[in-house]
Amino acid sequence: MAKKIFVLDTNVLLMNPRSIFSFEDNDVIIPMAVLEEIDDQKNKSSDLGYNARETSRLLEDLREKGRLDEGVKLEGGGVLRVVINGHKRELPQNISLDKMDNRIINAAIHLKKNSDKEVILVSNDINLRLIADAFGLKAEMHKADRLTDEDLYTGYTQCEISGNKIDQFYQNGNLSIEDIDSEIEFYPNEFINLNTPGEGSKQSALGIIENDKLVKLRNDKRNALGIKPLNREQTMAMEILLRDEVELITLAGKAGTGKTLLALAAGLEKVLKEEKYNRILVARPVVPMGKDIGFLPGTKEDKLQPWMQPIFDNLDYILKQNKSSDITFNKLVEKDRIQIEPLTYIRGRSVPDQFIIIDEAQNLSKHEVKTIITRVGKNSKIILTGDPFQIDNPFLDKQNNGLTYLAYRLREIDITGHIMLEKGERSELARIASEML
Structure with a gap:
């Protein structure tokens, strides 16, 4: 697979300083404008300030391995490089380069024009991604920090079992996981809604996973x-x-x-x-x-x-x-x-x-x-x-x-x-x- 160049926006680093290591063997570019914005945040007592300082520490560690403007090898096989924004203007004259976002996009466009690799701007800022798209620059969110819709956990699931097993659950107060579904992975304190199959189902029960068993609720009759x-x-x-x-x-x-x-x-x-x-x-x-x-x-x-x-x-x-x-x-x-x-x-x-x-x-x-x-x-x-x-x-x-x-x-x-x-x-x-x- 062809290597790519990922240009990082400031918010990616401020959300997760270690994001620079999440791009496998691809090249990672940090525009100078991003370093300036990181510097503006470093003295804040908030989590943004903490992450700004952590980003600086990580870059300092990498700097000991070589010059950042020439490129430093990353663990995944890619190269991290800091690019100076003093190169040729790529944006139209009516677009101010005093604005940091515009300077980041300008740097990414310059890289795209001067490289055979695919250049992708990585930003959690939806407006910056829209602007990048308007200039023909591919942009995406930082995927490594995101869950998929399938990953979103609800804390409960529904299973169909026989009426006899539901009767057994009520009589014994518990039911083994294998009696419910041996192929589903259940989690501690996950709730299982049991039903008999069919549209006209009338038997049901609600239990909670405890010590690898489905057990009756303790507090279903209580109020707070x-x-x-x-x-x-x-x-x-x-x-x-x-x-x-x-x-x-x-x-x-x-x-x-x-x-x-x-x-x-x-x-x-x-x-x-x-x-x-x-x-x-x-x-x-x-x-x-x-x-x-x-x-x-x-x-x-x-x-x-x-x-x-x-x-x-x-x-x-x-x-x-x-x-x-x-x-x-x-x-x-x-x-x-x-x-x-x-x-x-x-x-x-x-x-x-x-x-x-x-x-x-x-x-x-x-x-x-x-x-x-x-x-x-x-x-x-x-x-x-x-x-x-x-x-x-x-x-x-x-x-x-x-x-x-x-x-x-x-x-x-x-x-x-x-x-x-x-x-x-x-x-x-x-x-x-x-x-x-």
Whole structure:
């Protein structure tokens, strides 16, 4: 197969510094404009800053093997080279080269005109790919960081078995995997919906994979502080939320499916009633507000109020279901039983003995998710919720965001669980708007 030349955009390196090693035996080009943008990010305390510094460190290590402008051999057999943008202008005169994106495209076009190899611009920026296409330059997303649609894990599957085996499941409380389907790979804490074959099927059962067996649910009759599951998907979510041995849970679904409500209700149940954890910690990334909220007027609480309002609304709804209780949100805060923070405020902390909820996790990169998970202390449980189809981060989508990636990568680990919630439980109007608009 003929070798290719891949020209990397800045966002590819800022999402994954090691992406330079993911192009097999092909050549990798980093335009000088990309290095300048990396340099602009290096002093930031965010994950972009960390990745910028990591990119610089990797390039420094490679520089010890030879001059980057002449090309350095990569492990896969390709060559990494930094190209200077002082060459001939390739873009029309009315296109400014003061803009970094235009300089990156200009460098790629120059390479295309002066090489026999196919030149491909790699960028996670959809607009840059569109501009590249307008100039006849092939462009694509960084494929190595992406899952396919087939990889997207739901956390449950449906199997057809005989009525006798379903009877056996109810009588014994469990069923061996071989009795279900010996060819399907089941994962720990995956839910299996059993049905007898045929359109007129009437026998069914729902179980969860535990120790290589399908077992009955423990919590299907329970509620969490008065909140009861309204459909089968919510029943599955509540089951793993209330299982103490499942320490990391991802809940994905569109608005109105109940993922955040269920997580908060389960957290309150575990903290207030069972006293399994000291407090609930709820955090959200502040992507739509910008990475830094310091420029906004008022106290931290004033700045966060609009962005955190959905959390407050859910808490208010849950607490109102317990009419016999005098628990209020303010009392929970005063007693330090709940803490609501922007995600940036928990960076660098170790978080033990807490029920942690990370909302809007679809806006997190893989590295950000990894950073969060590694901060979870002893006797803590962490739940990440989000809608992979509604992402505010311009360089993420349903196939490469941290929430989707985490569910896929950890699906074989027995202390993790995942549910994709699809059925909305808001008003009929909200459901129609979500599905049709």
